[in-house]
Amino acid sequence: MTVPKTLDAPYQSPRIFGPEYRTASLGILLVVTLIAFEGMSVGAVMPAVSEDLDALDLYGMSFSAFLIAGLFANVVAGLWSDRRGHAWPFLLGVGLFVTGMAMAGAAGSKELFIAARAVQGLGGGAVIVAVYVMIARVYVPEARPKVFAALSAAWVLPALVGPGLGGLVAATLGWRWVFYGIVPLVIPALLMLLPALRPRGAGTGPDTEAGVAPAPSGERSRPLAMTLAASATAVGAGALLYGVDLLHLNPGVGWSATLAGLALLVAGLPRLLPRRALMFGRGLSTTVMMRGVLSASFFGINSFIPLLLTQVRGFSVIEGGVALTIGALGWTTGSYLQSRREFDRPRLVRLGAASVTSGILLTLLALVPGVTGWITVPAWVLAGFGMGIAMTSVNVTAMRQSPDAEQGANSAALQVVDTLGSALTIGFGGVLINVIGHDDIATGYTTIAVLMAAVGLLGTAVAGRMREAA
Numbered sequence: 528m529t530v531p532k533t534l535d536a537p538y539q540s541p542r543i544f545g546p547e548y549r550t551a552s553l554g555i556l557l558v559v560t561l562i563a564f565e566g567m568s569v570g571a572v573m574p575a576v577s578e579d580l581d582a583l584d585l586y587g588m589s590f591s592a593f594l595i596a597g598l599f600a601n602v603v604a605g606l607w608s609d610r611r612g613h614a615w616p617f618l619l620g621v622g623l624f625v626t627g628m629a630m631a632g633a634a635g636s637k638e639l640f641i642a643a644r645a646v647q648g649l650g651g652g653a654v655i656v657a658v659y660v661m662i663a664r665v666y667v668p669e670a671r672p673k674v675f676a677a678l679s680a681a682w683v684l685p686a687l688v689g690p691g692l693g694g695l696v697a698a699t700l701g702w703r704w705v706f707y708g709i710v711p712l713v714i715p716a717l718l719m720l721l722p723a724l725r726p727r728g729a730g731t732g733p734d735t736e737a738g739v740a741p742a743p744s745g746e747r748s749r750p751l752a753m754t755l756a757a758s759a760t761a762v763g764a765g766a767l768l769y770g771v772d773l774l775h776l777n778p779g780v781g782w783s784a785t786l787a788g789l790a791l792l793v794a795g796l797p798r799l800l801p802r803r804a805l806m807f808g809r810g811l812s813t814t815v816m817m818r819g820v821l822s823a824s825f826f827g828i829n830s831f832i833p834l835l836l837t838q839v840r841g842f843s844v845i846e847g848g849v850a851l852t853i854g855a856l857g858w859t860t861g862s863y864l865q866s867r868r869e870f871d872r873p874r875l876v877r878l879g880a881a882s883v884t885s886g887i888l889l890t891l892l893a894l895v896p897g898v899t900g901w902i903t904v905p906a907w908v909l910a911g912f913g914m915g916i917a918m919t920s921v922n923v924t925a926m927r928q929s930p931d932a933e934q935g936a937n938s939a940a941l942q943v944v945d946t947l948g949s950a951l952t953i954g955f956g957g958v959l960i961n962v963i964g965h966d967d968i969a970t971g972y973t974t975i976a977v978l979m980a981a982v983g984l985l986g987t988a989v990a991g992r993m994r995e996a997a
Contacts, residue, residue, distance in 0.1 A: 559678055598947075887980045
């Protein structure tokens with residue numbers, strides 16, 4: 528009798544919560560959930576922070592400090608991950624994030640609070656990139672769609688309860704405990720991730736020979752050049768956002784800052800991305816850019832839906848947030864469904880971009896007399912579903928197309944275009960609202976929606992270029 532060979536056994540899809548990956552998966556999810564909770568809850572406690580520190584101008588500066596620092600950390604962590612592995616960028620990032628949380632809780636002035644937000648941005652930016660590299664180097668390719676789906680789910684609970692819980696903690700214990708309370712929760716996450724942070728032994732890595740990635744080479748492996756490019760991009764983004772925000776109040780200063788920011792972005796951004804990315808070159812270049820296109824279209828209108836509902840349709844603030852909450856559930860559903868089996872990823876991204884575009888256009892029905900404002904709920908479920916299937920597919924495809932020595936650089940590029948895409952479209956949307964006038968929100972929203980739908984259509988048209996040239 529012949530003994531069955533191992534190859535004869537039925538194939539079982541890897542389980543990310545099975546014995547092999549359980550602790551790494553739980554650790555990654557806990558870290559990402561904590562970062563997400565901080566991001567979702569900080570907006571709810573900013574009124575209390577501003578009042579306590581006597582800083583009504585704290586809002587914009589605190590978010591800008593986090594953004595600029597995070598952009599810079601994305602690139603440095605990616606470079607470091609490619610050259611030395613993902614462990615130290617991750618550990619340093621967690622350390623900086625925790626330090627920033629403690630600093631924010633202890634801040635006695637607005638200057639210290641803004642500095643704390645910058646430290647948090649450095650930590651959060653490094654952690655996210657290191658996590659992406661960790662996924663590429665710890666999990667087999669078949670498991671990665673499931674991990675990225677789980678990461679999407681890790682944002683849902685903070686999105687649902689973060690603002691409310693943050694406000695409750697601020698009202699009962701004080702806003703400082705919103706920051707202090709997260710610090711001790713990092714310890715169990717680090718303990719669970721220790722196995723995934725240790726250098727692999729020979730032959731244990733899923734993608735690399737002898738478990739060690741080859742030395743990085745090429746333009747995006749040069750520390751000094753990449754650091755300068757990251758600095759130019761981060762400062763340029765901050766200057767651009769500052770400038771466009773001032774255009775309607777102080778055109779001279781606004782245009783000066785805007786043009787300076789654009790010049791810095793032009794100088795720095797192309798060096799952080801794969802070749803021909805800004806021209807949507809075939810393969811990895813378009814894959815990376817699709818992350819920015821999707822974020823730009825979705826978040827460029829996401830931030831203004833509550834404004835539409837509260838200012839035009841007379842919804843309460845709570846009612847205005849329902850569409851966004853349910854949209855987050857649509858995102859999670861889409862991300863889960865794409866992980867059930869292997870798909871043609873470019874086709875799935877095209878479907879996702881089309882769904883986002885359709886969702887954006889459907890929200891315009893809320894401006895039609897006789898149509899309920901609640902039409903935004905199914906519209907944003909559709910848009911969220913599109914983001915769920917498309918964003919995860921972009922991440923999976925980018926890791927598959929990345930040489931081992933460029934996983935860090937490409938993970939950083941994904942984060943950079945994501946952050947810039949959403950931040951810049953939200954910023955320009957705010958400018959349109961201010962220019963058109965707060966007494967004509969309907970026209971402002973329509974203009975923003977049409978522009979963001981055009982961005983979504985661009986994504987639908989170019990998604991097929993994610994495929995490598997034949």
